[in-house]
Amino acid sequence: xxxxxxxxxxxxxxxxxxxxxxxxxxxxxxxxxxxxxxxxxxxxxxxxxxxxxxxxxxxxxxxxxxxxxxxxxxxxxxxxxxxxxxxxxxxxxxxxxxxxxxxxxxxxxxxxxxxxxxxxxxxxxxxxxxxxxxxxxxxxxxxxxxxxxxxxxxxxxxxxxxxxxxxxxxxxxxxxxxxxxxxxxxxxxxxxxxxxxxxxxxxxxxxxxxxxxxxxxxxxxxxxxxxxxxxxxxxxxxxxxxxxxxxxxxxxxxxxxxxxxxxxxxxxxxxxxxxxxxxxxxxxxxxxxxxxxxxxxxxxxxxxxxxxxxxxxxxxxxxxxxxxxxxxxxxxxxxxxxxxxxxxxxxxxxxxxxxxxxxxxxxxxxxxxxxxxxxxxxxxxxxxxxxxxxxxxxxxxxxxxxxx
Ligand code: ADP
Numbered sequence: 001x002x003x004x005x006x007x008x009x010x011x012x013x014x015x016x017x018x019x020x021x022x023x024x025x026x027x028x029x030x031x032x033x034x035x036x037x038x039x040x041x042x043x044x045x046x047x048x049x050x051x052x053x054x055x056x057x058x059x060x061x062x063x064x065x066x067x068x069x070x071x072x073x074x075x076x077x078x079x080x081x082x083x084x085x086x087x088x089x090x091x092x093x094x095x096x097x098x099x100x101x102x103x104x105x106x107x108x109x110x111x112x113x114x115x116x117x118x119x120x121x122x123x124x125x126x127x128x129x130x131x132x133x134x135x136x137x138x139x140x141x142x143x144x145x146x147x148x149x150x151x152x153x154x155x156x157x158x159x160x161x162x163x164x165x166x167x168x169x170x171x172x173x174x175x176x177x178x179x180x181x182x183x184x185x186x187x188x189x190x191x192x193x194x195x196x197x198x199x200x201x202x203x204x205x206x207x208x209x210x211x212x213x214x215x216x217x218x219x220x221x222x223x224x225x226x227x228x229x230x231x232x233x234x235x236x237x238x239x240x241x242x243x244x245x246x247x248x249x250x251x252x253x254x255x256x257x258x259x260x261x262x263x264x265x266x267x268x269x270x271x272x273x274x275x276x277x278x279x280x281x282x283x284x285x286x287x288x289x290x291x292x293x294x295x296x297x298x299x300x301x302x303x304x305x306x307x308x309x310x311x312x313x314x315x316x317x318x319x320x321x322x323x324x325x326x327x328x329x330x331x332x333x334x335x336x337x338x339x340x341x342x343x344x345x346x347x348x349x350x351x352x353x354x355x356x357x358x359x360x361x362x363x364x365x366x367x368x369x370x371x372x373x374x375x376x377x378x379x380x381x382x383x384x385x386x387x388x389x390x391x392x393x394x395x396x397x398x399x400x401x402x403x404x
Contacts, residue, residue: 001397002026002083003390004070006063007090008129010121011035013062017070017077017084018390026077027070028386031062042069044077059125060132067136086141087133088393090385091126092178092231093119094146101145101392103400104130108144118172118229141400143393150180153221158318161229175233177225179207183215185388186328186381193366193379194324202319204312207383208338209329210238210281214308216315224318226311232268235307236300238281241271242307276300283331283338305341312342316349322376325351328383336361339369343378350375 001021007014016028029041038056043049050069056062067081078084089104095115102108109130116123134142151159159175160168167173183205190205191198198220206214212235215225226234226243236242244267253263274281277300279289289297316322326332327339336359343353352371361367367380 001085001394002078003086003088003393003397004084004133005088005090005386005389005393006129006133007386008059008125010125013059013066013129015066016386016390018387020390020394023387025386029066029069031056031065034059034062040065040069042075044075047075050075058132059128060135063129063132063136081137082139084137084140086143086393086397087137088143088145088389089126089130089133090181090389091144091146092122092148093176094144094148095119095176096172096174098144098146099149099152101143101149101389101396103396104142104144112144115172141393141397143389143396145181145389145392147178147180148176150184150215151175151177151222151225154223154225158224173229175225175228177213177215177222178227178231179211179213179215180222180225181385181388182207182328182383183213183217183222183225185384186326187215187217189366189381190324190326190377190379193368193381194377196323201323202321203324203326204315204319204322205326205328206308206312206332206342207329208235208308208327208331208335211240212237212242212308212329212331214311214315216319218319224315235311236272236276236304238283239269239272239274241267241275273300273304276303283335287335287337301338301341305338308338308342309346312346312351313349322349324377324379326379326381328381333380333382334363339378339380351378352376353378 003018003020005016011034013031017026019026027042027044029043032039034056035058038054040052040054070076070078071081093115097111112127130142161173186205187203188198190203191201203217211231213225213227216223232240234242249263273286277286277297279286279294279297286297286300290301312325331338339358340355343351352374353369354371358369361369361380364382368377369380370377
């Protein structure tokens with residue numbers, strides 16, 4: 001079975017074509033700067049990458065280009081678009097109703113449109129991408145995989161905010177959680193690495209990228225996560241502040257005479273690692289600046305490690321223990337110093353890493369960095385959200401064909 005996975009952003013459309021029989025990627029790439037000018041990248045294993053600058057008017061044009069690359073007589077990997085059995089679409093938000101991956105029919109699309117208000121950044125481009133794909137491939141099944149649905153098992157005590165309950169009823173203001181597909185993938189992979197079933201494990205997964213979140217998964221179900229109503233809560237991120245005293249926001253608005261949109265911009269685009277360091281949102285630049293003696297860069301990294309550590313501790317309390325801590329995404333997979341800072345002085349909680357293994361961790365591989373005899377295992381696992389989306393899509397295709 002061949003599954004196309006699509007992740008549409010406001011000016012980009014990332015894609016991967018999977019051959020599910022061999023669990024391999026046939027081709028992948030990105031259409032960027034959609035609606036501005038346009039760049040298309042097309043990559044295949046063992047072949048030269050193709051990059052073209054060309055006009056990409058909208059998402060419809062982007063998917064048209066992707067299909068023509070995939071089916072190109074010389075450079076293509078399939079001979080016809082009809083070889084694609086289904087399309088899996090990444091959606092950041094599935095609201096309260098879409099609590100698992102679903103075939104996207106009229107009802108589901110209407111619901112996704114109705115929750116755009118609580119998902120203003122990701123919702124519209126994802127829906128535009130879906131509409132374009134449906135138009136280009138009308139006869140195949142289109143499946144939505146929602147970052148939020150992994151958190152459908154979180155209990156009310158963990159997702160209701162202590163503000164007047166009517167705001168939950170009126171506006172659905174609650175914790176939703178994000179990055180669920182990544183947390184689901186790496187927690188399953190962790191169980192495989194430990195040779196055990198997720199149903200018997202307590203796992204804390206740290207997805208640390210430009211956006212970061214930490215999730216507690218107990219016996220196979222998510223019980224808590226650090227992101228909230230929006231992907232803004234939790235640990236400091238590249239440019240997002242993470243958790244701050246809510247009164248800081250209203251105080252700042254009064255002092256600086258900010259509109260809600262201006263305050264949002266400061267908290268989402270000018271805060272986090274960038275805001276503290278004043279150097280960059282990119283962890284690599286901040287590390288380089290720290291090496292040169294920049295104090296605020298050193299502070300930014302310390303604040304991040306401190307924030308991650310506190311959340312891990314709270315989840316160990318929440319689950320009454322942990323079997324594994326997992327690090328994933330750009331920082332989690334590549335920044336050994338960050339992992340070391342987070343895991344230092346955690347032996348009281350049973351977390352001890354082997355610093356040599358941690359420092360020499362090979363890129364792109366699953367590695368157990370725990371010290372020998374450490375009661376809690378610490379693992380580095382490269383995330384693979386696209387494969388998880390492809391798997392969910394395949395499962396729904398199989399389920400549907402069995403029903404027929
Ligand atoms: P996104 O959330 O956009 O998918 P990524 O998962 O790619 O982001 O993570 C981006 C972050 O990972 C950046 O802060 C980047 O600096 C960091 N990163 C990538 N490689 C390294 C590295 N070798 N060392 C430290 N940080 C790294």
